[in-house]
Amino acid sequence: MLGLPDSITVALFDLDGVLTETAVLHRKAWKKAFDAFLAARAGGADHADFVEFTDQDYLDYVDGRPREDGVRAFLASRGIDDVDPQTVTAIGNGKNDMFLVSLAEDGGQAYPGSVRYLEAARDAGLRIAVVTSSKNGAAVLDAADLSKFVEVRVDGLDIVSKGLNGKPAPDSFLLGAEQMGVRPAAAAVFEDALSGIQAGAAGAFGYVVGVDRVGGGQAEAMRAAGADIVVTDLDELLPA
Structure with a gap:
């Protein structure tokens, strides 16, 4: 479904650089x-x-x-x-x-391809959470008009208040999966940062998608960090 294994029921998206152009x-x-x-x-x-x-x-x-x-x-x-x-x-x-x-x-502009993917995910019944290290997650989601897609948000405020280790530790993604009520194996992680990809791999998530928006060898580094697939835009995962 949507370029993901059939076992995936939840998508855990990083925010800046994955969904929005705020990176x-x-x-x-x-x-x-x-x-x-x-x-x-x-x-x-x-x-x-x-x-x-x-x-x-x-x-x-x-x-x-x-x-x-x-x-x-x-x-x-x-x-x-x-x-x-x-x-x-x-x-x-x-x-x-x-x-x-x-x-x-x-403003916090969303990538058009990311909006298309979120719309397709919603229509397909793939549940959506955002997991970001930023303490400005709510403000960015609202500025980009993306809050309507998101069931659960874990951000930097949660990391501090709950005493979690930040990425590359998997803690924030694990919390996202827990709040969505699924095991890590049933969740896919979408990341543009090497630290986030390492977190997805360390947490034994079902699938890790690297989003390479910089080029210059970043895709290779993402695969080495644990990405199962690397795309330059999320709409590459949509059916042609």
């Missing part, structure tokens, strides 16, 4: 936040010690992770281990403030 807003906000921190630490953006935050940094260390986990992972990649928890929180909150401004200005 680019996150990436730009992270770049501004990290570049400001790195420039201040180096003594200016024109200093020889300043090395900017890159798109690859976003994919490798931040994409799909809870906010403060992403901050710590990126700083560790640069060998920065002398930052206190308050600074980690401040970087993450600064990024979030910039993201919310961009969301208000640009």
